[in-house]
Amino acid sequence: MRVIPAIDLRAGKCVRLRQGDYDRETVFGDDPAAMAARWEAGGASRIHLVDLDGAKAGRPVNVDAVRGILGRVSVPCQLGGGVRDGATISxxxxxxxxxxxVGTQALRDPDWFVSMLEAYPQRLVLGLDAREGKVATEGWLETSSVDAVTLARRFDGLPLAAIIYTDIARDGTLDGPNLEATRALAESTRTPVIASGGVGTLADLERLKALPIDGVIVGRALYEGRFTLAEAIAAAGPPEPPASPT
Structure with a gap:
């Protein structure tokens, strides 16, 4: 299971929101590129970026900060927030x-998202952010009536790189991930699933490792020093091989 450190961007700074609430923000640094370099040096094989202002505005906002990160690190980066059209994807x-x-627009216009998957195979990720199992949109400011598993199944079998599943009630907290909902989603689709939200201990990573998922995004716990990235990678690594029969 891959551990992916998160950098959430707001006003050009590294922040974390608690449960998706823009009024409950903690600033962890004013140099996102340096933060990305720190995670790369710590062993990250991919970095997760979120344009929080973009998610709220419906268009890219923290462009300079993202470009600064991309110019600083060599590991692959993925980004969500404010992606609503093909021009932005390109x-x-x-x-x-x-x-x-892509999150909001995939829910609004599934046919459009299918066309984007065909145009950019294995380059797009479905962001499923859920509140009590229902997909949230507009930077988590709105909650739809669509079930997260139902939306995931809509794109099953298409050239989708991954699905990121976030339980908003757990995001930005250290209360532990929603194991049941994450398992249900992972078992309902052939697309690789990445868990997000609530990881606070190495034990959380051990529990997630037992699920049929591809990776986990970790934010606040790393920023608060609950464990190091190296420790997280070790905890999420492959289990010990079985002993050889005697």
């Missing part, structure tokens, strides 16, 4: 992102 991929994450 521009971000051309800027050097490995993957672009």
């Amino acid at each position: 521009a971000w991929l051309q800027a050097g992102l490995e993957r672009v994450i």
Whole structure:
């Protein structure tokens, strides 16, 4: 299971929101590029970026900060927030992102998202941000009536790189991930699933490792020093091989 450190961007700074609330923000640094370099040096094989202002505005906002990160690190980066049209997808991929994450617009217009998957195979990620199992949109400011598993199944079998599942109630907290919902989603689709939200201990990573998922995004716990990235990678690594029969 891959551990992916998160850099959430707001007003050009590294922040974390608690449960998606823009009024409950903690600033962890004013140099996102330096933060990305720190995670790369710590062993990250991919970095997760979120344009929080973009998610709220419906268009890219923290462009300079993202470009600064891409110019500083060599590991692949993925980004979500404010991706609502094909031109934005194309521009971000051309800027050097490995993957672009689409959430709100995939719910609004599934047929459009299918066309984007066909145009950019294995370069797009579906961002499923859920509140009590229902997909949230507009930077988590609105909650739809669509079930997260139902939306995931809509794109099953298409050239989708991954699905990121975030339980908003757990995001930005250290209360532990929603194991049941994450397992249910992972078992309902053939697309690789990445868990996000609530990881606070190495034990959380051990529990997630037992699920049929591809990776986990970790934010606040790393920023607060609950464990190091190296420790997280070790905890999420492959289990010990079985002893040889005697």
